[in-house]
Amino acid sequence: MYTAAKPRYExxxxxxxxxxxxxxxxxxxxxxxxxxxxxxxxNARAIARRAFDLGVVHFDLANNYGPxxxxxxxxxxxxxxxxxxxxxxxxxVSTKAGYDMWAGPYGEQGSRKHLLASLDQSLKRMGxxxxxxxxxxxxxxxxxxxxxxxxxxxxxRQGKALYVGISNYTPEQTGQAVRILHDLGTPCLIHQxxxxxxxxxxxxxxxxxxxxxxxxxxxxxxxxxGRLTDRYLKGIPPGARASKTERVWRGLTPQDVDDxxxxxxxxxxxxxxxxxxxxxxxxxxxxxKVQVTSALIxxxxxxxxxxxxxxxxxxxxxxxxxxxxxxxxxx
Numbered sequence: 001m002y003t004a005a006k007p008r009y010e011x012x013x014x015x016x017x018x019x020x021x022x023x024x025x026x027x028x029x030x031x032x033x034x035x036x037x038x039x040x041x042x043n044a045r046a047i048a049r050r051a052f053d054l055g056v057v058h059f060d061l062a063n064n065y066g067p068x069x070x071x072x073x074x075x076x077x078x079x080x081x082x083x084x085x086x087x088x089x090x091x092x093v094s095t096k097a098g099y100d101m102w103a104g105p106y107g108e109q110g111s112r113k114h115l116l117a118s119l120d121q122s123l124k125r126m127g128x129x130x131x132x133x134x135x136x137x138x139x140x141x142x143x144x145x146x147x148x149x150x151x152x153x154x155x156x157r158q159g160k161a162l163y164v165g166i167s168n169y170t171p172e173q174t175g176q177a178v179r180i181l182h183d184l185g186t187p188c189l190i191h192q193x194x195x196x197x198x199x200x201x202x203x204x205x206x207x208x209x210x211x212x213x214x215x216x217x218x219x220x221x222x223x224x225x226g227r228l229t230d231r232y233l234k235g236i237p238p239g240a241r242a243s244k245t246e247r248v249w250r251g252l253t254p255q256d257v258d259d260x261x262x263x264x265x266x267x268x269x270x271x272x273x274x275x276x277x278x279x280x281x282x283x284x285x286x287x288x289k290v291q292v293t294s295a296l297i298x299x300x301x302x303x304x305x306x307x308x309x310x311x312x313x314x315x316x317x318x319x320x321x322x323x324x325x326x327x328x329x330x331x
Contacts, residue, residue, distance in 0.1 A: 002049055002082075002083045002084075004049075004052055004053060004087055005053035005054075008052065008053050008054065008055050009055050010055075011054065011055060011312075012025050012026070012054065012055025012056065012057075012312075013025070013026040013312055014026070014055075015216075015293045015294065016216075016293070017189055017190055017215075017216030017293050018189065018190070018210070018213070018214040018215045018216040018293070019214030020163070020187075020189055020214075020216070022092070022163065022189065022216075024057075024058050024092060024216070024218065024293050024294040025055055025056050025057055025058055025294060026287055026294055026295065026312055027056065027283065027294065027295050027296075027297055027308065027309055027311070027312065028056060028058035028059075028060055028218065028294045028295070028296050028297070029047070029048070029051045029056050029058065029059055029060065029296070029297065029298075029299070029305075030060045030220060030296040030297060030298050031059060031060060031061045031065055031072040031073075031075070031076060031298075032062070032065050032072070032220075032298055033065075033298045033300075034047065034298055034299060034300050035065070035071070035072040035075045035076065036065065036066035036067045036068070036071040036072055036075070037066060037067065037068060037071040037074075038066075038067060039075075041075065041078075043300075043301065044075055044079070045079055045083065046302050047299050047301070047302055047305055048079055048083070048084075049083060050302045050305055050306070051299075051305055052084070052087070052091075054305075054306070054309055056309070057090055057091050057092055058091070058092040058094070058294065059076065059091060059092070059093050059094070060094045060192075060218075060220075060296055061073055061076060061093070061094065061095045061096075061122075061126075062095055062096035062097070062099070062135075062137060063095060063096065063097050063099075063101050063118045063121065063122050064099050064100060064101050069100070069101050069102075070101075070121070070125055073095065073122055073125040073126050074125050074126075076093075076125075076126050077125050077126040077127040077128075080126060080127055080128070081127055091132070092132045092133065093126070093128065093131050093132050093133075094131060094132060094133035094134070094135065094165070095119070095122045095126070095131050095133075095134060095135070096134070096135035096136070096137035096167060096192075097114060097115050097118035097119060097122070097134075097135075097136070097137055098110055098114070098115070098135075098136055098137030098138040098140070098167075099137050099138060101114075101118055101121075109138075109140040109142065109143060110136055110138070110139070110140030110143040110145075110147070110148035110151075111140070111143050111147065111148075111151075112147050112148075112150065112151040112154070115136065115148065115151040115152070115155070116151055116154060116155065119131075119134055119155055119160055119161070120160075123160060129159075129160075130159055130160050130161060130162060131160070131161050131162070132161070132162050132163060133161065133162070133163045133164065133165050133189060133190065134152065134155050134156075134160070134161035134163075134164050134165070135164070135165045135166060135167045135192060136148050136149075136151075136152060136164075136165075136166050136167065136169075136177075137167050137168065138167065138168045138169075139166075139168065139169050139170070139173045145173070145176055145177060145180060146180055148177075149177055149180040149181050149184065150180075150184065152164040152181065152186065153181065153184040153185070153186040156186045157186070163189035163190070164181065164186060164188060164189060165188060165189050165190040165191060165192060166188060166191055166192075167191065167192040167193060168192075168193055168194075169191065169193075170206070171204070171205040171206045171209050174191060174206060174209060174210070175209060178213050178215065188213075188215050189215065189216060190215060190216040190217065190218055190293065191206070191210055191215060191216070191217050191218075192217075192218045192219075192220060192296075193206070193217070193219065193220070194219070194220050194221045195217075195219035195220075195221075195222065195286055195292070196219070196221055196222050196223065196224045196228060196282060196286060197224070197228060197267070197282060197285060197325070197329055198224050198227065198228070198260060198329075199221065199224065202217070202219075207289060207291040207292075208291075210291055211290075211291045216293040216294075217291050217292055217293055218292075218293055218294045218295070218296060219286050219292055219294070219295045219296060220296045221296075222282060222283055222286040222295040222296070222297065223279055223282050223283070223297070223308075224260075224282075225252040225256075226252060227252070227256065227257060227260050227264060228264065228267070228278055228279060228282035229277070229278055229279040229282075230268060230277060230278050230279070232257045232261065232264065233261075233264065233265060233268060235257075236254055236257055263328055263329065263331070264278070266328045267281070267282075267325065267328055270321065270324060270325060270328070274314065274321070275314065276311070276314055277307060279307065279308055279311070280307070280308065280310055280311035280314070281311070283295050283297070283308060283311035284311050284314060284315045284316075284317070285317070285325065287311075287315055288315070288317055288322075
């Protein structure tokens with residue numbers, strides 16, 4: 001039987017989500033890649049337990065995480081029942097809908113039909129009565145935004161979600177969504193988007209907008225799917241993510257690794273001088289922005305999880321360090 005560690009809240013840093021009453025850990029656990037049917041349940045359980053013991057109370061999922069789609073939510077549902085049932089109210093559980101999930105015209109995008117049907121399926125897989133945050137996973141150009149945001153509003157009014165958020169929306173789309181939700185009486189809590197040293201589009205207006213509107217921001221892929229770690233410094237090792245082809249959402253390719261290798265090696269030297277791993281420095285770099293509420297990490301082992309969380313021991317950068325990093329990235 002699992003008993004959560006008593007001092008689990010002593011070392012974690014918690015940040016307020018915009019102007020809301022919610023706080024998230026500075027580093028949250030994403031269930032995108034290591035919690036599907038292809039993965040080891042014992043390892044998934046060990047990672048989830050250790051994360052919670054270290055104060056990571058936010059578990060981020062989506063309907064299609066796996067593989068196959070739905071598998072990560074099923075894994076979470078099993079662990080919730082067997083390990084975390086008594087601590088449910090200490091957790092922030094989020095899920096999303098919008099990307100491909102089932103066949104036919106209603107299996108994706110932003111219609112009311114898709115979003116609410118998907119949420120019902122997610123709740124069933126996880127064994128929950130409600131999720132804490134329900135996201136529109138992507139903007140749908142073919143569906144009126146009023147319909148998509150209306151579905152999020154309905155999820156809250158039906159008691160199936162406490163808060164709502166959006167993901168991967170441009171600044172203009174975000175502004176429109178925020179206004180619609182405000183008028184409906186269900187404010188947007190948070191925006192989730194990719195952000196790391198190699199992917200900085202959110203700095204072009206989105207973070208400023210979220211700050212102005214009092215909305216939180218959570219960054220996914222802060223380590224650029226492993227490129228901003230020491231894993232690929234000497235090439236692609238066997239079993240690394242960039243070498244796998246059986247995953248539906250492989251994302252990272254050998255060409256991606258090759259294209260960024262020179263910069264990664266220089267960044268690794270800066271991290272070494274700071275007394276950090278490259279991954280720890282990359283996480284600290286994302287969290288340097290005051291608008292960033294939390295950074296989402298994935299973990300394939302307890303050791304990787306613990307190493308990444310150690311980034312919180314050194315979050316400060318000197319102006320000189322930031323300039324050197326910027327010069328490397330722009331070079």
